[in-house]
Each structure stands twice: as structure tokens, then as C-alpha cells.
Amino acid sequence: MTGSGIGSTWPIFTMATQCPDYNFSEIEPHWQRYWDEHKTWRAEDRSDLPKYYVLDMFPYPSGAGLHIGHPEGYTGTDILARYQRARGRNVLHPMGWDAFGLPTEQFAIQTGAHPRDTSRRNIDNFRRQIKSLGFYYDWDREVDTTDPAYFRWTQWIFLQLFKKGLAYVDERPVWWCEALGTVLANEEVIDGRSERGNHPVVRRSLRQWVLRITAYAEDLLNGLKDLDWPDSTKRMQEAWIGRSEGAEIRFDLESLPGQSLEVFTTRPDTLFGATYMVVAPEHPLVPRLTAGAQRAAVEAYVGKAAAKSDLERTDLAKDKSGVFTGSFALHPVTGSRLPVWVADYVLLSYGTGAIMAVPAHDQRDYDFALTFDLPVQQVIEPADHSGNGDAATLPFLGEGRLVHSDGYTGLDWAEAKARITADLEAAGKGRARVQYKLRDWLFSRQRYWGEPFPIVWVSESDFEAARALPEVAPLLPAEPVVYREKDIAWYALPLPDAALPLELPEVESYHPSGSGESPLARATDWLDIWFHPASGRSTPASGPRPEGSGWIRARRETNTMPQWAGSCWYYLRYLDPKNPAEPFSPEAEAYWQTPDLYVGGAEHAVLHLLYARFWHKVLHDLGVVRSPEPFRKLFHQGIILGEDGSKMSKSLGNVVNPDEIVKDYGADTLRLYLMFLGPLEAMKPWNPKGIEGVHRFLRKVWRDLLDPAGRPAAKLHDGPEDHPATERLFHETIKKVTEDIENLRFNTAISQMMVFANHLQKVDRLARATASGFVQLIAPFAPHFGEELWERLGGAPSVTTAPWPAYDPAKLVTDEVKVVFQVNGKVRGDGFLPREATEADAVAAARAHPRVAPHLDGKALRKTIYVPGRILNLVVSG
RNA sequence: GCCCCGGUGGCGGAAUGGUAGACGCAGCGGACUUAAAAUCCGCUGGCCGCAAGGCCGUGAGGGUUCGAGUCCCUCCCGGGGCACCA
The missing domain is CATH 3.90.740.10 (Valyl/Leucyl/Isoleucyl-tRNA synthetase, editing domain)
Incomplete structure (x- = not known):
């Protein structure tokens, strides 16, 4: 490369970087910018193409940042998304944030920082980390459960449940966790301790919102039959419903x-x-x-x-x-x-x-x-x-x-x-x-950082008056929701749509009140109000009663919804995330429907997945969604353990930080390694040495297809022909990689690509089309690398727009096939025979085989088993 | 206790009932280099043997089969779930 290239003949690529070596830290940000600028990942709302909707369980954006387990599942769905895109589908692959929740609130209690600010900071960090891994997410569809524009519809769905009589209040003994200052659902209590934080819990009677999930017990059980879910998960739900x-x-x-x-x-x-x-x-x-x-x-x-x-x-x-x-x-x-x-x-x-x-x-x-x-x-x-x-x-x-x-x-x-x-x-x-066995779902928490209930409590006479209003009557359940406190009956009135979202008030302290009420009970101007049931308008009760008729005294519900609420329907909001007038439009629902594949951890086998199915069935009964089930096909990615084989944890010091891997090896290597570790569903330990292997693979391919100046290698030619062996292996590779992607067996897809790469090193010439086709196979796994090579080999950016390579079955058949010779079930040799060789031909070949013949000498052939193209077993005696 | 899912080289793992150990890591030997890194080539389950080759081998024991890592039975170990649900 003496004196050539740089400066004089560059730039030869319009989009690719100029680096001669595989410089991932230059290549990766470059293509991430390209994708962002071109919105390569955008899912089109109106398209003649068939849709493919692939969904990840959205994360809780914790302060600790992305865990290495997150990109494991995300890489799997990303490969699918890119593959389906190449197969001509209009792909929806969205990402969002399940941002309400206890850790953020605990942090607020300790530091006084507003949970909203903490959430925003954590989300920004998560988004940065996820983008650094090159995922094909439609960032225009990002959702955040804590965004009022989102939880307005969470509240709306709650009101539909309320109206249908599926939400009620009950004074009941519940799990009270002193340390967390809240009530927990049955499912959040493990062996008498809180699932989150492992604090002791006790029984305590409190007024609670409860959702009548038991009304759907039979539906939830029957619906399981048609789902393409892991059997163990179906069985768990079945046992839970009991x-x-x-x-x-x-x-x-x-x-x-x-x-x-x-x-x-x-x-x-x-x-x-x-x-x-x-x-x-x-x-x-x-x-x-x-x-x-x-x-x-x-x-x-x-x-x-x-x-x-x-x-x-x-x-x-x-x-x-x-x-x-x-x-x-x-x-x-x-x-x-x-x-x-x-x-x-x-x-x-x-x-x-x-x-x-x-x-x-x-x-x-x-x-x-x-x-x-x-x-x-x-x-x-x-x-x-x-x-x-x-x-x-x-x-x-x-x-x-x-x-x-x-x-x-x-x-x-x-x-x-x-x-x-x-x-x-x-x-x-x-x-x-x-x-x-299924119990109704305890749906309230005595917490600040959750969706407020769009409900106010009023006296019996005010309730009766409101109920008579034409604006209010349709919002009410057949049976009023009521509870008694010190001989006074309180009636629940819903906020009308116009009053949504009901946002959280600003409070001075995020500490639970200790009496079993949330910090909201201290926001007096928000809490005690003059309320206008027909319009939903309100004003603090500390002020004068507003002019006009229909104003009544009311007290807002102080409980907030549990974290499960927001995740019960987020997969539907992605369909039409900016819609201000509806949770999503009927057109968007008609086109996208429900995810074709849902990937997430098995730890949600009963909780999230049962609750979401419940809400979906209610929405189905309301005619809002057409399908009776939200997640037709479900897959659980496994857990990545620490190097020592134990669960990753800060205290053990075996946590792997994705940022560091990206810095040292690049996102493509991390992605490839996560997929190469083992089957996606398996629990497997992290091995820092193993990452070198996949990194070497990428560099090997780079070196093989490009010359030292970073231009197409000399052995590439523009003719169609390859060595027959190369051609056959290439088509085998397309077949294997394609089938493995469809079955989420990414580890074996990668090993097949390694086999092909090893072969490439040995050949002296290679059709440029073969090289490009191979790059296409790699691209879903290592997308930055794929884009870079694709263009350097002469492809028009982006590789995501190129149709997926097809294999030619005719190229896979060979004239000669290897047949293994066994004597009494033991392998004694093998030989190549014509594909159409008869049993007699095979027996003759075996008898002539120098290592097989001695085992047949002087013995009577009693039985012959011949599987053409595979095996010949000669059963002898004597 | 009950219900699942696993157990394969030094390690991660691969194998429609048909050559167990693909691919990768680690290790050993070699090439290139003043040297190192990088890269490339070869070897790498165990035992016996100079070799040719043979025997053994997928947690243990039995069975079905021409042939079993794969199917069946019993047991051991690990992981997950449920657990006084009448």
C-alpha cells in the first residue's frame, strides 16, 4: 500500500468511513449517525408491506444503567428486526421506559430529588447506552409510562375497568411492608418478605383498590391453549390460576x-x-x-x-x-x-x-x-x-x-x-x-411515584345528584363503589375524559405518611377540592366554592397504581404513540395488531404477562382490540451469570458494564458475543476470553474481503463463478443462517458464518457477489460492520434496504455422498458413493474397504441396514 | 413434598434415532519477526500401542433398537416454579 490511496484516491465511498483497518470506534458512531439522520429504523404507519412487530420487554431505567442482560434479549430481537426488514417486512421494533417504580422513589426519599428528574436522567443514560449498541429501534415511538401524555391513557383504561365493575374497593388484610411503607400484592411477597428489598411484611387491614381479574379466570386459562409460549410459562400461569x-x-x-x-x-x-x-x-x-x-x-x-x-x-x-x-x-x-x-x-x-x-x-x-x-x-x-x-x-x-x-x-x-x-x-x-386459586388483583400502592387514580370520593347525597347527570351516568358502574369510614359512606366518582390526565401534585416530602396513606395525602390543595362532576373541573377546597351549579366537595384518591399498570398496555401505545385523542387509532391497531414476537425474562411469567393478558381481554371485550390475546408468541432469554458462574451483583463485583465492552471491542463484537455465548434461552456464564474469539472473527472477515488500504481485496472478482466448494458452502451458510435466525438459534448461525469465514481464508478468488452476500448475512448480527463492508464492496447504502440472500437448493446437492460403514453398529470406515448408489453398491464398497473388510472376514451377514447418503450397517455373526 | 427444565472434553457449547465433541476459548508445537504483538499452519476426550490400529467414553444403573447424547423406566446431582388452595 506504499504511497497509495490516502489523500489521492480517497474518498472512494460516499457514506462509509475511510479507515483502512477495522476501526470500530470510528465506524460505529458513524453508522449510528447515519441511521439517525436517515431514520433507517422507522416503521411506516401506512404501508403495503406486510408488518412485522417484534417487541422487547421495556426496561425500568434504574440508576445503575444498562445491565448486560438487557442487550442480550435486545440483540436477539434486533437481529430478527433487521432480518425481517431484509425479507421485505415493514418492521415495528420499539423501545420505551417503565419508569414509575420504587427505586426512584426510594432515591427521592433519601435525597429529596424529584422522581421525575431522576427518571429523566436515568432514561437519558439508558437511551444513550442502547443507541451505542446500534439497535434498530424506532425512536420516534419511544414511550415513557411516567409521561402524562402516556398515563392519561393508563388512567383511561382504569376508568373502563371501573365502568365495567371490574374495579372496586375493599377493606382487606393486605401485605404491609413497613420498610417500604406500602402494601404489596401477593405476587410481590416471597416467603413473608418483600420481593423488592427483602423486607419483612405483615398483615394489615387497609382500604384498597382491587381489580376483578377473577372474572376473567376462565378466559385467561382457556386462552393459554392457543399461545406459542414456553410450556413452563403456560404451566406456571395455569397453576397460578389454579x-x-x-x-x-x-x-x-x-x-x-x-x-x-x-x-x-x-x-x-x-x-x-x-x-x-x-x-x-x-x-x-x-x-x-x-x-x-x-x-x-x-x-x-x-x-x-x-x-x-x-x-x-x-x-x-x-x-x-x-x-x-x-x-x-x-x-x-x-x-x-x-x-x-x-x-x-x-x-x-x-x-x-x-x-x-x-x-x-x-x-x-x-x-x-x-x-x-x-x-x-x-x-x-x-x-x-x-x-x-x-x-x-x-x-x-x-x-x-x-x-x-x-x-x-x-x-x-x-x-x-x-x-x-x-x-x-x-x-x-x-x-x-x-x-x-387466582385472587383479585390488589391494585393500589401507598406511594407517590405512580399513576394517580382518576377518582374522587364524595358523600352519598352528592353522589346521587351526580349520578343523575347525563354526563356522569355513563361513566359509572352498575353498582356504586363505596366504602365506609367512621360511619360515613364515601362514593367513588370518576373523572371524565376531559379531566385526564390527572397529574401528580408537587409535594414537599416523598415519605409515606405511615398511616397507610401515600405522600399524596399531604398535598392538601390537590387532595381536598371543589369538584364539578360533569366537566371534571376542580379547584382547591381551601378556596371559595366556584360560581355556578353542580360543584361539590370531594377528596381525591390518595393511592397510586402499581408499577404493573403502565406495562399492561404499552405494546399498544407503540402502535400510535403520539395520538392525543385516543390510546391508539383503530387504523393503527388494524394494521399492527399485536406483537409477532415478544422477548423478555422468565421472571415475568405470571405477573406482568397475566396482568397484561387481563387488560387486553377487557379491551377486547370493549371492542378496542381485535385479538383476544396480546402476545401470541413469547420467548424468554436466559440469564447471563458472572464470570464465576454466580448471579451478577454489585456485592460480588462480577458485574459486566456494557459501556466498557463497547469501548474496548465495539458494539458489534458485544452483540456477536452475546449471541454466541450459547442458546438465547439458556443461563450461561460470561467469559471475557470468549469475546476475543468473535472479535477476531470480525477482523478476519475484514482482512479477507478488504485489502490493507481498506478497499476490496485483490482476490475479489466481478464474475459470477466461485469454486464449487465455495459455492456450496456459501449456499449452505445462507440456508443455515436463515433457518437459525427464524428459530432464534443465533449461536449456531454465528458458528456457521465462522466456518464460512475460515473457508474464505483458503480460497484465492471469490465472486464479489458472494462476498457481499456474506456481508448481508453478518449485517443483522454486526450491523455497523455490515453497513461498512457492504458499501466498501460496492453496495448502495444501506445494507438494510437490500433483500435477504436466497439459497439455491440445487447448489446444495452433490454427486457423491459420504456413507458411513458400520459393522454391528460400530463405525469401521466410510466412503464416497454416488448419490443414487443402491444397497448392493454400498455393501460392495464396504466389503472392499480395507478397514471394514477384516471385520467381515469369515462371518455370516445376517442383516443389512442402508440409509442412503448416511449409513450402512452390516450385522454379522460367527 | 409436588410440577417443570437441565447434566456432553480443561471451559462455553454443537449434534432430523445414523461417524459424539461442529464453532469458539484455553493449552501444546511450528512459521513469520532482531524481539514482541498481530497473523498463519498443525495438534488437542481418556486408556493401550513404536505404529497400524484397538478398547472405553455424553451424571449412575437398567431397557427398547441393526444403531441411543437423543426414546422408555429407576436413581443421583444442579437450576426454576408452586407449596396446608380443601
């Missing part, structure tokens, strides 16, 4: 005429084996069931149970405890007296909070009966028993036939379930019932 079929049975109470105890059981066939009853300590009938002599003992027990954390009640306390109430229930068929006990192994929150205990056929009841010396009556015997009775080991939990069950003895248990249930129903003593 559908059981059984019966609700009514037991009259001896001491309370006219009162009865309802139980739920999945085993109505064991009705005749019920020997006692159990109610949960919190069951409302407990005080009345308690007989005088037992009162002290029952009250002590109930008090103790209330004080126990759930950790004690479940994990540590498998030993049964309980107290007899002193009263009896009457068996609905036999009329026999069954003692009613209080025990904390029965949960108020499931079923009816009471059970009929069948110790002979339930492990828990059996343990309890043993502890308290209660009778055990067998009513099911294994099907292979012919005797009537007691032979089986108790408790017997298996299938069988009924015994000791007047009128039903001898029946198969499944039939007995149906018969007994039907008979109870006819007698007015029970009915078939489906029960779910």
Missing part, C-alpha cells in the same frame, strides 16, 4: 338454627367420610359458633393466628394446630353431628374459608385428626380391593370405589362425585362449583 372443580355443600348448624356453614370440596364423593368441620380463624361465623366454655380458648387461638405471619402459618407450621369451638354441624345426608373446629390450616381466602374434614382421604385432615384424636372414617377403597373396608393404608388418596356410603357404596368415585353433587343440589344442600 382451577378446581368440586362442590359447594351446606352444613346446617345445630346451635344456630337457620344458619349454615358452606364448604368447598373437590371430593364430594367423600361426603360420608366427613368426621368434623374446620373454619379459618378469620371466618365471620367464628364468634357465633363459639360456645361459652370454649370462648377463652378460641379467642386466644384466633388472636395468635392473627399475629402470626404467613411464613409461620405455612412454611414453618406444618404441625397442625386448632381449637374446638364447642358447636356442631349436621351432616347434610346422615344428619350426624360433626364438631366444628377452628384451625389455621384452613385459609379464609380460598373457597369459603371452611371445610368438611375427611381424614381418611386427605393428608392434612388426617394429620389434624391424629393430633386431636378425631374419628377417621374410610369411604373410598382401592379398586382392586373387594372387601368392604378398612384394608387400605390411610389416608388413602388414590382413585377407587365407595364404601360405607349409604346409597352410593360400590360406585366408582368419579361417578359418585357427580351423583352426590346432583343429589345435594336437588335437596337444596349444595351445588357444583368451580374454584380458582
Whole structure:
């Protein structure tokens, strides 16, 4: 390259950089600028092309910056996006911020910094980091859950739920976390501690907003069937919904005429084996069931149970405890007296909070009966028993036939379930019932940094007056949402659309109030208002009542929504993110519909993914979206562990910072390495040495296709022809890379490209078209590198506009195929045979093979298995 | 306890029931270089053997099959989820 090039013949490229070597720190920012200026990544709203919508779970922009796990999934979707673009799709690949949430608020509490400022700073940093990795995101569609223009529609969706009667308030024992100063949902509590921060939690009764997700239990369960999701995730949701079929049975109470105890059981066939009853300590009938002599003992027990954390009640306390109430229930068929006990192994929150205990056929009841010396009556015997009775080991939990069950003895248990249930129903003593483990979704938090509820509380008379207004009536549910506080009833009124968004007030302190109310309770001018229900206008109650009619006194809801709210529908806002009049236009929804692929961590298997499905189904029922499910195809990327194989954490000092990798090796190398580590779904350790390998691969390709001055290598020629071996390998590579991308097997796609690169080093000439085609295959993985080489080899920028290479199946077939020779299943040699060689040809070749022949000598050929083009197995004996 | 998913060289991993270990890392030997880096070439599962070659080998044990990393059964280990849900 002596004296050539630089200065005299440069620039030869219009867009590419001028660097002779693979200088990624010059190339990458250059192409990032190019993409930004040309909006290469823009998804067109109106297009004749078929759409492809690929979605990442948007991140919570934490102060720590991007974690190395983020770009793992993002690179996977980015490859898909670029590939689908090359396949002629109009690709939507958006990014946004799930920016409400506790860490930002904790930071505000500690420092006084406004959460909005912290969020903005963190978002800017995340965006910078993500852009530095060259992702094909449509930045014109960025969404931010904390932006009033966004959460206006989160509030709007809440109001649709409210109107449909799917949102209600309830005073209920909830998980209260003292350290976080808030209530947590069941799903956010793990082993009696908060999922976030691992603080202890206790039960506490508070007024809460609750969403009636249980109304959709059946839909949510059935919908799973058609989803292309990991099986484990579907199973988790299935288990979480926890559908059981059984019966609700009514037991009259001896001491309370006219009162009865309802139980739920999945085993109505064991009705005749019920020997006692159990109610949960919190069951409302407990005080009345308690007989005088037992009162002290029952009250002590109930008090103790209330004080126990759930950790004690479940994990540590498998030993049964309980107290007899002193009263009896009457068996609905036999009329026999069954003692009613209080025990904390029965949960108020499931079923009816009471059970009929069948110790002979339930492990828990059996343990309890043993502890308290209660009778055990067998009513099911294994099907292979012919005797009537007691032979089986108790408790017997298996299938069988009924015994000791007047009128039903001898029946198969499944039939007995149906018969007994039907008979109870006819007698007015029970009915078939489906029960779910799924509980309604506790939807409020006593926090500042969340979406405010677009709800005000008013007196009964003001509510009645408002309800009569034509503007207000359509916004209300059939049943008013109401709660009582110190004998005063408060009625919920929604803000009309015109009053949205309801923004957060400025407050002096972000500390929770400690009383169970959020910091919003201290923003008095925001909180206590004069309210005009028809228009939604408001003014501080500290001021005078405004002129005109229809103004009432109101107090705003002080709770805020949980972080899940914003992420429940963000994938829909991307369709039309700037729409000021609707959450998204019907046209945008008609074209983009729902994501074709959703990629994100398995840690959201139940929470986010179940909540979002719930909201989507509600929107579907409202006619707002056409599909019944939001995420047809779901994929979980795995977790990247630290170098030492343990989870990355600051305290272990094994955290990998993407910024440093980009600085040292470039974004393309990082992307390639993340994909090369192993299967996308696998958990795999980071290996800093491994990154050298993929970096070398890029440099090797650069060196191979370009000369030392950075221009097309001398061995490139413009003819169509390559060596047949090169041609075949190239077409194999196109095939493999294409199929692997479609199946998200990026690691094997990369290894195939490495195989091809290794081959390129050995050839002395190469068609320029082959070189460019190879660069196209690399481009989705290493996009800056791809753009740079594409143009230097003569392609018009950008490579993203070039159609994906197609392979020619005819180029993959060879005249000769390798056949492996086995004798008795052991490999003894191989040989090349014509593709159409017969079994006889193959056997002849094997017999002639010097290393195979000795194993056949003097032995009788008993069987021949011939798989053309693969294997010949000769089974011999003697 | 119950339900999933895994277990393959020194390491990450690859293998429609058909040559186990592709590709990469690490290691060893060599070339280039005054030297180093970079790059290139070769070797690299274990055991026996001078070699040709043979035997063994995918957590353990059994089974199905002409043939098993792959399918079936039992067990061990690791990871994830659920956990008194009647």
C-alpha cells in the first residue's frame, strides 16, 4: 500500500468511513449517525408491506444503567428486526421506559430529588447506552409510562375497568411492608418478605383498590391453549390460576338454627367420610359458633393466628394446630353431628374459608385428626380391593370405589362425585362449583411515584345528584363503589375524559405518611377540592366554592397504581404513540395488531404477562382490540451469570458494564458475543476470553474481503463463478443462517458464518457477489460492520434496504455422498458413493474397504441396514 | 413434598434415532519477526500401542433398537416454579 490511496484516491465511498483497518470506534458512531439522520429504523404507519412487530420487554431505567442482560434479549430481537426488514417486512421494533417504580422513589426519599428528574436522567443514560449498541429501534415511538401524555391513557383504561365493575374497593388484610411503607400484592411477597428489598411484611387491614381479574379466570386459562409460549410459562400461569372443580355443600348448624356453614370440596364423593368441620380463624361465623366454655380458648387461638405471619402459618407450621369451638354441624345426608373446629390450616381466602374434614382421604385432615384424636372414617377403597373396608393404608388418596356410603357404596368415585353433587343440589344442600386459586388483583400502592387514580370520593347525597347527570351516568358502574369510614359512606366518582390526565401534585416530602396513606395525602390543595362532576373541573377546597351549579366537595384518591399498570398496555401505545385523542387509532391497531414476537425474562411469567393478558381481554371485550390475546408468541432469554458462574451483583463485583465492552471491542463484537455465548434461552456464564474469539472473527472477515488500504481485496472478482466448494458452502451458510435466525438459534448461525469465514481464508478468488452476500448475512448480527463492508464492496447504502440472500437448493446437492460403514453398529470406515448408489453398491464398497473388510472376514451377514447418503450397517455373526 | 427444565472434553457449547465433541476459548508445537504483538499452519476426550490400529467414553444403573447424547423406566446431582388452595 506504499504511497497509495490516502489523500489521492480517497474518498472512494460516499457514506462509509475511510479507515483502512477495522476501526470500530470510528465506524460505529458513524453508522449510528447515519441511521439517525436517515431514520433507517422507522416503521411506516401506512404501508403495503406486510408488518412485522417484534417487541422487547421495556426496561425500568434504574440508576445503575444498562445491565448486560438487557442487550442480550435486545440483540436477539434486533437481529430478527433487521432480518425481517431484509425479507421485505415493514418492521415495528420499539423501545420505551417503565419508569414509575420504587427505586426512584426510594432515591427521592433519601435525597429529596424529584422522581421525575431522576427518571429523566436515568432514561437519558439508558437511551444513550442502547443507541451505542446500534439497535434498530424506532425512536420516534419511544414511550415513557411516567409521561402524562402516556398515563392519561393508563388512567383511561382504569376508568373502563371501573365502568365495567371490574374495579372496586375493599377493606382487606393486605401485605404491609413497613420498610417500604406500602402494601404489596401477593405476587410481590416471597416467603413473608418483600420481593423488592427483602423486607419483612405483615398483615394489615387497609382500604384498597382491587381489580376483578377473577372474572376473567376462565378466559385467561382457556386462552393459554392457543399461545406459542414456553410450556413452563403456560404451566406456571395455569397453576397460578389454579382451577378446581368440586362442590359447594351446606352444613346446617345445630346451635344456630337457620344458619349454615358452606364448604368447598373437590371430593364430594367423600361426603360420608366427613368426621368434623374446620373454619379459618378469620371466618365471620367464628364468634357465633363459639360456645361459652370454649370462648377463652378460641379467642386466644384466633388472636395468635392473627399475629402470626404467613411464613409461620405455612412454611414453618406444618404441625397442625386448632381449637374446638364447642358447636356442631349436621351432616347434610346422615344428619350426624360433626364438631366444628377452628384451625389455621384452613385459609379464609380460598373457597369459603371452611371445610368438611375427611381424614381418611386427605393428608392434612388426617394429620389434624391424629393430633386431636378425631374419628377417621374410610369411604373410598382401592379398586382392586373387594372387601368392604378398612384394608387400605390411610389416608388413602388414590382413585377407587365407595364404601360405607349409604346409597352410593360400590360406585366408582368419579361417578359418585357427580351423583352426590346432583343429589345435594336437588335437596337444596349444595351445588357444583368451580374454584380458582387466582385472587383479585390488589391494585393500589401507598406511594407517590405512580399513576394517580382518576377518582374522587364524595358523600352519598352528592353522589346521587351526580349520578343523575347525563354526563356522569355513563361513566359509572352498575353498582356504586363505596366504602365506609367512621360511619360515613364515601362514593367513588370518576373523572371524565376531559379531566385526564390527572397529574401528580408537587409535594414537599416523598415519605409515606405511615398511616397507610401515600405522600399524596399531604398535598392538601390537590387532595381536598371543589369538584364539578360533569366537566371534571376542580379547584382547591381551601378556596371559595366556584360560581355556578353542580360543584361539590370531594377528596381525591390518595393511592397510586402499581408499577404493573403502565406495562399492561404499552405494546399498544407503540402502535400510535403520539395520538392525543385516543390510546391508539383503530387504523393503527388494524394494521399492527399485536406483537409477532415478544422477548423478555422468565421472571415475568405470571405477573406482568397475566396482568397484561387481563387488560387486553377487557379491551377486547370493549371492542378496542381485535385479538383476544396480546402476545401470541413469547420467548424468554436466559440469564447471563458472572464470570464465576454466580448471579451478577454489585456485592460480588462480577458485574459486566456494557459501556466498557463497547469501548474496548465495539458494539458489534458485544452483540456477536452475546449471541454466541450459547442458546438465547439458556443461563450461561460470561467469559471475557470468549469475546476475543468473535472479535477476531470480525477482523478476519475484514482482512479477507478488504485489502490493507481498506478497499476490496485483490482476490475479489466481478464474475459470477466461485469454486464449487465455495459455492456450496456459501449456499449452505445462507440456508443455515436463515433457518437459525427464524428459530432464534443465533449461536449456531454465528458458528456457521465462522466456518464460512475460515473457508474464505483458503480460497484465492471469490465472486464479489458472494462476498457481499456474506456481508448481508453478518449485517443483522454486526450491523455497523455490515453497513461498512457492504458499501466498501460496492453496495448502495444501506445494507438494510437490500433483500435477504436466497439459497439455491440445487447448489446444495452433490454427486457423491459420504456413507458411513458400520459393522454391528460400530463405525469401521466410510466412503464416497454416488448419490443414487443402491444397497448392493454400498455393501460392495464396504466389503472392499480395507478397514471394514477384516471385520467381515469369515462371518455370516445376517442383516443389512442402508440409509442412503448416511449409513450402512452390516450385522454379522460367527 | 409436588410440577417443570437441565447434566456432553480443561471451559462455553454443537449434534432430523445414523461417524459424539461442529464453532469458539484455553493449552501444546511450528512459521513469520532482531524481539514482541498481530497473523498463519498443525495438534488437542481418556486408556493401550513404536505404529497400524484397538478398547472405553455424553451424571449412575437398567431397557427398547441393526444403531441411543437423543426414546422408555429407576436413581443421583444442579437450576426454576408452586407449596396446608380443601
